Amino acid sequence: MHQNITLPKIRLKKLNILIATLLLTFISCQKESDQLKPDSVLAKKIEAAFKSKSETVDLQKHTDFEWDSIVIFGPYSGMDNAELNLSNIQENLNLSNDGIHTIVFLKDNTSVKFVELSRLIGDFKDIKTQIPKEKATFLKTTPQIKLVSEE
Numbered sequence: 001m002h003q004n005i006t007l008p009k010i011r012l013k014k015l016n017i018l019i020a021t022l023l024l025t026f027i028s029c030q031k032e033s034d035q036l037k038p039d040s041v042l043a044k045k046i047e048a049a050f051k052s053k054s055e056t057v058d059l060q061k062h063t064d065f066e067w068d069s070i071v072i073f074g075p076y077s078g079m080d081n082a083e084l085n086l087s088n089i090q091e092n093l094n095l096s097n098d099g100i101h102t103i104v105f106l107k108d109n110t111s112v113k114f115v116e117l118s119r120l121i122g123d124f125k126d127i128k129t130q131i132p133k134e135k136a137t138f139l140k141t142t143p144q145i146k147l148v149s150e151e
Helices: 002-033 040-051
Strands: 056-058 069-073 100-107 110-118 137-140 144-147
Touching (some): 040 056
Antiparallel strands (some): 069 100, 100 110, 137 144
16 A cells, blocks of 8 residues: 555656656747747848849838848858847857858847848948948949948
């Protein structure tokens, strides 16, 4: 009779350990889900604008979300701007791909969205410089893409 009482206690301990393990796994995976992923739909839209016949591309015209500035990262450029909060993209930010530039859209110095653009559209001149939304208009030249405000 004494054995029947301890058997459920052992099962209960195993069940508690299983529940705790599942809960910890869920919590640890939750952090990663807070990470933004590259917006491929927006990237295609922006790339199409750069491939169009227009001489300039105004990023304001191709976005439908709130942002106040951008930062462009080229291959191997690193994220060393201490004023920016890029913690919600750092897990998915690929700065070691020679074939892409990354544009990070910011709101109050915090990343809200980012896109990876093919370097086949050109190379951005203004890498790692925070650019206000109202100045995020680019002049398409070959092989560089420059800010209109620089002309």
